[in-house]
Amino acid sequence: MEKEQFYYDNKIVKMFLWATVLWGVVGMLVGLIVALLFIFPGLLEFTGSDNAISWLSFGRLRPLHTNAVIFAFVGNSIFLGIYYSTQRLLKARMFSDVLSRIHFWGWQTIIVAAAITLPLGFTSSKEYAELEWPIDILVVLVWVVFGINLIGTILKRRQRHIYVAIWFYIATLVTVAVLYIFNNLELPVTGFKSYSIYSGVQDALLQWWYGHNAVAFFLTTPVLGLMYYFVPKVANRPVYSYRLSIIHFWTLIFLYIWAGPHHLLYTALPEWAQNLGTVFSVMLIFPSWGGMINGLLTLRGAWDKVRENPVLKFFVVAITGYGMATFEGPMLSFKNLNAIGHYTDWIIGHVHVGALAWNGFMASGIIYWVATKLWKTELYSKKLANTHFWLGTLGIIFYAIPLYIAGFTQASLWKQFNPDGTLVYGNFLETVTQIIPMYMIRAIGGTLYLLGFILLAVNVIKTARAGSAVEDELAEAVPLKKISGKRVAGEPVHTWLERRTVLFTILTTVAILIGGLVEIVPTFLVKSNIPTIASVKPYTPLELEGRDIYIREGCNNCHSQMIRPFRSEVERYGEYSKAGEFVYDFPFLWGSRRTGPDVHRLGGKYNNNWHFNHMFDPRSTSPGSIMPRYPWLLKNNMNASNLEDKMTALAKLGVPYSDTDISEAKQALLAQAKEIETSLRQDPEFVKNYGNSNVQQKEIVALIAYLQRLGTDIKAGNTALK
Amino acid sequence: MEVIYITIGVSIIVAVFFFAAFLKSLKSGQYDDTYTPSVRMLFDDELVKDSKVNNLK
Numbered sequence: 001m002e003k004e005q006f007y008y009d010n011k012i013v014k015m016f017l018w019a020t021v022l023w024g025v026v027g028m029l030v031g032l033i034v035a036l037l038f039i040f041p042g043l044l045e046f047t048g049s050d051n052a053i054s055w056l057s058f059g060r061l062r063p064l065h066t067n068a069v070i071f072a073f074v075g076n077s078i079f080l081g082i083y084y085s086t087q088r089l090l091k092a093r094m095f096s097d098v099l100s101r102i103h104f105w106g107w108q109t110i111i112v113a114a115a116i117t118l119p120l121g122f123t124s125s126k127e128y129a130e131l132e133w134p135i136d137i138l139v140v141l142v143w144v145v146f147g148i149n150l151i152g153t154i155l156k157r158r159q160r161h162i163y164v165a166i167w168f169y170i171a172t173l174v175t176v177a178v179l180y181i182f183n184n185l186e187l188p189v190t191g192f193k194s195y196s197i198y199s200g201v202q203d204a205l206l207q208w209w210y211g212h213n214a215v216a217f218f219l220t221t222p223v224l225g226l227m228y229y230f231v232p233k234v235a236n237r238p239v240y241s242y243r244l245s246i247i248h249f250w251t252l253i254f255l256y257i258w259a260g261p262h263h264l265l266y267t268a269l270p271e272w273a274q275n276l277g278t279v280f281s282v283m284l285i286f287p288s289w290g291g292m293i294n295g296l297l298t299l300r301g302a303w304d305k306v307r308e309n310p311v312l313k314f315f316v317v318a319i320t321g322y323g324m325a326t327f328e329g330p331m332l333s334f335k336n337l338n339a340i341g342h343y344t345d346w347i348i349g350h351v352h353v354g355a356l357a358w359n360g361f362m363a364s365g366i367i368y369w370v371a372t373k374l375w376k377t378e379l380y381s382k383k384l385a386n387t388h389f390w391l392g393t394l395g396i397i398f399y400a401i402p403l404y405i406a407g408f409t410q411a412s413l414w415k416q417f418n419p420d421g422t423l424v425y426g427n428f429l430e431t432v433t434q435i436i437p438m439y440m441i442r443a444i445g446g447t448l449y450l451l452g453f454i455l456l457a458v459n460v461i462k463t464a465r466a467g468s469a470v471e472d473e474l475a476e477a478v479p480l481k482k483i484s485g486k487r488v489a490g491e492p493v494h495t496w497l498e499r500r501t502v503l504f505t506i507l508t509t510v511a512i513l514i515g516g517l518v519e520i521v522p523t524f525l526v527k528s529n530i531p532t533i534a535s536v537k538p539y540t541p542l543e544l545e546g547r548d549i550y551i552r553e554g555c556n557n558c559h560s561q562m563i564r565p566f567r568s569e570v571e572r573y574g575e576y577s578k579a580g581e582f583v584y585d586f587p588f589l590w591g592s593r594r595t596g597p598d599v600h601r602l603g604g605k606y607n608n609n610w611h612f613n614h615m616f617d618p619r620s621t622s623p624g625s626i627m628p629r630y631p632w633l634l635k636n637n638m639n640a641s642n643l644e645d646k647m648t649a650l651a652k653l654g655v656p657y658s659d660t661d662i663s664e665a666k667q668a669l670l671a672q673a674k675e676i677e678t679s680l681r682q683d684p685e686f687v688k689n690y691g692n693s694n695v696q697q698k699e700i701v702a703l704i705a706y707l708q709r710l711g712t713d714i715k716a717g718n719t720a721l722k
Numbered sequence: 723m724e725v726i727y728i729t730i731g732v733s734i735i736v737a738v739f740f741f742a743a744f745l746k747s748l749k750s751g752q753y754d755d756t757y758t759p760s761v762r763m764l765f766d767d768e769l770v771k772d773s774k775v776n777n778l779k
Contacts, residue, residue, distance in 0.1 A: 089763060161752060161759050171740070178736055182728065202725035209729045229763070238760035246753060253740055257733045273726060 004479050007472035008087045012100040014374050016080035021457050027068030028450045034061050035446050038439040041626045050631050055119035057628040059554025063130045064118045072111045077363035078222040082169055085229040089163045091477035095152025099145050106142035121552035122192040125587055126207045128214045129183050133194045136184045147173050158477040164245040168225030171253045175217040183210035187649045190642050200582025201268055204590055208263035216256040223362050227295050230366050234311050240297035248290030255284050262333035266564040268579035281333030288326035295319040310385035314365030321357020343594040346407025349400045356396045371460050375467025384459045391452030398445030406438035415568040428597040433624050533580035536713045538655045541669040546706025549699055560591035561600040574601035584655050601711035609683045611704045633700040673701045
């Protein structure tokens with residue numbers, strides 16, 4: 001059998017490597033900044049606190065951080081590893097250089113678009129799916145390009161056996177595509193505003209079906225694939241058990257997709273759905289630990305190499321972090337532990353063990369190793385890499401432990417009762433100020449980790465300068481066709497055309513499937529949006545505008561709107577949240593973290609003036625609060641120019657706005673705004689400070705209207721079922 | 723809660739897709755040998771010298 005010679009595309013790997021380094025620094029820096037905002041809420045108010053810049057506030061920067069580290073840093077690191085390993089495992093150059101380049105530049109365009117639009121307040125509010133609809137479409141297109149490139153390469157492979165890593169990449173490709181599309185089905189209103197086609201409980205379930213699987217199929221499966229390639233490669237010994245890798249791959253992908261509801265335990269989601277999530281989450285520990293054990297035991301008998309090789313050190317901590325996070329995940333899916341952990345910093349600590357140890361350290365190890373292969377030289381400084389390793393490891397410890405303490409402390413403070421049945425910490429703020437020291441230690445941990453990663457950047461730049469890049473690397477292998485022609489006698493030759501047909505069939509089937517469901521889904525969902533609680537009414541035009549401001553400012557990043565049926569929560573916030581109350585919530589805004597108190601029953605709790613002063617300066621009404629200031633809400637004129645379009649869109653989705661409601665929306669909005677201004681003017685202090693301004697036209701009035709509406713529909717006591 | 727039918731439906735479709743892929747890989751002999759692949763991947767290193775023959779870039 002004659003061997004063919006061909007070239008691996010190293011240039012695309014190099015491009016993704018630089019992108020990983022760049023976005024890693026950026027994403028972690030934004031993370032550090034938002035961590036510092038917990039300690040110094042006025043940190044970014046360089047223009048004077050009364051003129052704070054809206055796009056630098058916490059609610060807008062937090063999604064920027066999460067998107068940057070997940071999709072920009074980890075995303076690029078995954079592509080770096082996939083493009084390097086796929087070519088070598090399949091003994092083939094990538095299917096198309098053009099597609100590789102489109103994939104790379106398309107992905108970077110998405111990242112830049114996200115970095116611009118998220119601070120500007122263009123957000124769908126759904127976690128890790130915040131990007132608005134035009135960028136969503138771009139994401140899908142780029143993903144399809146990646147898909148064609150990957151499947152194309154598999155089809156033209158010269159190695160018949162598909163190594164387990166490739167299977168992990170395939171699972172990632174297919175599942176991320178399906179989940180992303182379904183969670184981002186939205187009805188556009190303007191260029192950068194849309195409404196989720198699902199509302200309330202339905203939207204919540206779909207969001208966390210996606211959200212959990214973003215962790216599963218974006219942060220886990222591809223990285224496991226990378227583990228199965230790079231750990232044996234670097235250690236130069238085969239994986240502990242190839243059989244185990246196959247078993248745990250198939251188990252993992254069949255179980256993972258069902259675990260989403262564990263993000264919604266004790267919420268208004270039907271209990272059977274919650275329990276389904278718990279059961280699958282608990283089962284997940286087996287395949288997860290199968291992977292961890294397989295990764296760590298690959299190093300059996302090679303621990304001396306770990307001592308000498310910084311790359312293996314990174315891998316060992318990464319895999320250990322994976323084991324810890326995947327132990328904690330199933331544990332937190334038990335309802336009794338979830339009751340403590342949910343809404344607290346425990347979860348933030350948990351995800352950072354995954355992000356910093358598993359994703360960050362796998363990426364770092366891969367970058368160091370691939371750099372030596374790309375530039376054909378030794379690493380510039382092993383010592384520097386070791387320093388990075390220790391800074392990073394200390395960073396993880398100083399990050400996670402304080403947040404575990406903070407989470408547990410705050411949860412127990414929330415639940416403490418006096419003998420007379422009142423809450424010991426009735427003022428939510430007291431439970432926040434208690435954990436500020438933990439936020440300080442967390443920021444130190446984050447700083448250490450970022451410093452370590454900057455050392456990596458220096459080290460890789462120096463390595464690249466010292467070596468010389470080989471952009472197209474020569475390799476040789478026996479072509480596959482000849483073997484297949486021999487094995488199956490009489491079978492038609494796998495011609496180029498046929499290979500194209502296979503690809504074409506797969507893609508069209510997926511397209512038809514998705515297209516068909518996209519058509520069908522909204523029609524029957526609209527019916528299901530019929531309210532089940534008679535007193536729950538759609539938002540008024542002004543409240544709707546206020547709600548969109550709430551979404552724009554990212555209030556849901558710190559405030560939940562979901563009171564769980566616990567004595568401590570009902571005592572603190574009021575009647576627990578019912579599924580039927582959220583039928584007009586497009587999208588749902590339940591939130592996942594209570595940095596501030598729950599706001600579901602906020603309506604009527606304070607007067608309008610309190611809200612006005614609180615939004616201008618939270619510390620004027622709540623001394624010691626760490627909430628950002630929103631002075632621009634008092635200055636910006638409300639932009640209600642799309643009001644009718646918004647209401648028409650919502651009417652299409654099932655909100656019972658009549659034609660008259662829509663045509664008279666502007667008048668209704670003005671009337672309600674005027675009412676709020678009149679009430680604000682009853683306070684002499686307000687008249688003294690803002691007496692001359694036309695407050696009814698400002699954004700703050702809409703937000704107050706929305707906040708005063710929250711949870712009031714059933715406050716009147718009318719919970720009768722229709 | 724009609725959305726649950728979508729999530730379950732889609733999950734099952736994805737699962738069936740993967741199950742078919744599993745059966746196909748099993749039947750085509752992908753898992754007949756669960757040792758060689760783990761060793762083979764260690765020897766996929768590039769050629770050092772460029773012989774400029776049969777360039778299939």
